[in-house]
Amino acid sequence: PFNTTTKVYTNQSSLPSKTMGRGVFVVKADTGALLRHFGSVDGLIDAVPSDLQVVKDSLSGIAKLAYVGDTGGNLWRLSFLGANDAVSASPSDWSAPKIATLGDPNDPEKDGAYARKFLYPPDVVNATVNGAKGYALMIGSGDREKPFDILVANRFYMVKDAGTGPSPAVSCQGNESSCNLRDVTSLGTAVDAADKGWLIKLLAGEKSTGR
Numbered sequence: 722p723f724n725t726t727t728k729v730y731t732n733q734s735s736l737p738s739k740t741m742g743r744g745v746f747v748v749k750a751d752t753g754a755l756l757r758h759f760g761s762v763d764g765l766i767d768a769v770p771s772d773l774q775v776v777k778d779s780l781s782g783i784a785k786l787a788y789v790g791d792t793g794g795n796l797w798r799l800s801f802l803g804a805n806d807a808v809s810a811s812p813s814d815w816s817a818p819k820i821a822t823l824g825d826p827n828d829p830e831k832d833g834a835y836a837r838k839f840l841y842p843p844d845v846v847n848a849t850v851n852g853a854k855g856y857a858l859m860i861g862s863g864d865r866e867k868p869f870d871i872l873v874a875n876r877f878y879m880v881k882d883a884g885t886g887p888s889p890a891v892s893c894q895g896n897e898s899s900c901n902l903r904d905v906t907s908l909g910t911a912v913d914a915a916d917k918g919w920l921i922k923l924l925a926g927e928k929s930t931g932r
Contacts, residue, residue, distance in 0.1 A: 743768055745789065745799060747812070757812040759799055764819055767793030774842040776856065776884070783808050786884055788858055790839025792831070794824020796858060796891075798882060806885045821880050821891035821918075823862070834872055835895045837862035841932050848881060849914070855883040857918070861929025871926040878902065880918040891917050 744760030769791050776786040785808045787799040800816045803809025825835035848857035861877040880891050893900035903912050903919040912919055
């Protein structure tokens with residue numbers, strides 16, 4: 722419920738166990754047969770409320786990657802690549818590394834000041850990452866179900882990802898006392914090519930509720 726005096730939303734005392742919406746299913750379009758479920762076995766335990774941002778192979782036009790956020794403030798790369806970074810038809814080759822932790826893993830009830838959520842997919846553009854072709858993901862946090870919330874410290878992010886190989890391991894959790902993203906909230910802040918990305922701190926009550 723929303724307290725009109727304090728302008729704060731209060732969660733119920735204990736959230737129910739999350740059993741739905743936790744993951745991404747890949748199915749055959751013609752039969753509906755399940756090919757792969759990206760979920761808790763991959764570490765994905767928070768709900769995925771949005772569409773995916775799919776990256777296609779430039780030659781074949783087949784999906785090779787997909788990016789998505791979750792309600793825990795995490796960003797994921799779903800990879801459909803196999804040997805030699807070629808698109809693979811074998812689900813056993815597919816993987817889902819978490820590329821960024823931007824919420825608060827220590828807040829399972831999602832009622833604290835750093836309970837950032839991603840309810841929309843990131844925008845993905847080509848970028849140079851570690852001297853090679855990669856991608857820049859741009860996404861903002863915010864909870865559209867709590868439009869009057871002023872508690873959560875929301876952000877707008879740009880995160881770099883090579884698209885192959887290990888995760889860039891971006892971590893900017895909680896109060897950001899340990900953060901490997903550049904804070905560019907102040908106008909004119911320089912960004913280094915070696916940075917894993919950047920963030921902009923939104924003002925109290927500001928949030929991203931669309932693309």
